Amino acid sequence: MRHAAQAEARTEQTNKRLGILLSGRGSNFLAIAAAIADGRIPQAEIAVVISNVAEAPGLVAARPMGLATATFVSRGRPRADHDADVIACLRQHQVDLVCLAGYMRLLSPGFIAAFPDRILNIHPSLLPAFPGLDAQTQAFDYGCIVAGCTVHFVDEHLDHGVIVLQRAVPVLDGDDADALAHRILEQEHLAYPEAIARVLSGEYKIEGRRYVTRA
Numbered sequence: 001m002r003h004a005a006q007a008e009a010r011t012e013q014t015n016k017r018l019g020i021l022l023s024g025r026g027s028n029f030l031a032i033a034a035a036i037a038d039g040r041i042p043q044a045e046i047a048v049v050i051s052n053v054a055e056a057p058g059l060v061a062a063r064p065m066g067l068a069t070a071t072f073v074s075r076g077r078p079r080a081d082h083d084a085d086v087i088a089c090l091r092q093h094q095v096d097l098v099c100l101a102g103y104m105r106l107l108s109p110g111f112i113a114a115f116p117d118r119i120l121n122i123h124p125s126l127l128p129a130f131p132g133l134d135a136q137t138q139a140f141d142y143g144c145i146v147a148g149c150t151v152h153f154v155d156e157h158l159d160h161g162v163i164v165l166q167r168a169v170p171v172l173d174g175d176d177a178d179a180l181a182h183r184i185l186e187q188e189h190l191a192y193p194e195a196i197a198r199v200l201s202g203e204y205k206i207e208g209r210r211y212v213t214r215a
């Protein structure tokens with residue numbers, strides 16, 4: 001029993017702690033949680049799930065999973081004030097890596113400075129194409145033949161930081177924007193856990209805008 005407790009304590013010490021930020025559905029958060037549970041993101045745990053929207057479905061889903069949750073409603077508040085609350089919460093939970101998972105807010109420069117090269121985002125396009133809202137519809141309306149998703153580090157510009165991983169999907173003749181969004185989302189659920197695992201491994205370097213895996 002004592003050994004088991006010691007082993008558990010050791011595991012807790014070595015696990016990297018993720019802070020998930022979301023605004024809505026939370027399917028990427030659930031994909032990350034599933035990937036941790038089945039070992040695709042080794043030595044990691046979700047330390048806290050934070051939403052800027054009260055009762056966001058992703059936040060509601062986190063509660064019965066026994067995860068710490070917090071809500072900081074952003075509407076009507078100055079960005080810097082709101083972000084200061086979120087930063088304090090992430091620090092309180094000793095978060096190593098912040099994962100934006102459908103967090104529909106721009107981060108203030110202070111937020112980015114608080115977690116340098118430790119904030120990831122997933123976006124449903126092959127960046128730099130179609131940053132911003134409704135990326136899948138933008139790609140469909142543009143007539144793209146290939147679309148996809150991007151996991152990238154977050155910098156002070158919208159959907160702009162160093163790219164960690166991209167996955168492409170075809171746009172098929174019978175598609176509408178919803179069908180395309182669904183096909184992209186399936187790839188998001190694979191791409192985000194894989195990107196998190198790569199970043200947590202530390203086996204990479206950043207050269208300019210290039211993410212390079214260390215041999």
Ligand code: GAR
Pocket residue numbers: 022023024025026027028029058101102103104122123124132133134135159185188
């Ligand atoms: C995902 O498609 C994600 O890529 C997108 O919001 C959706 C959230 O879904 N994020 C952005 O557009 C960020 N610019 P989810 O809540 O089910 O994970």
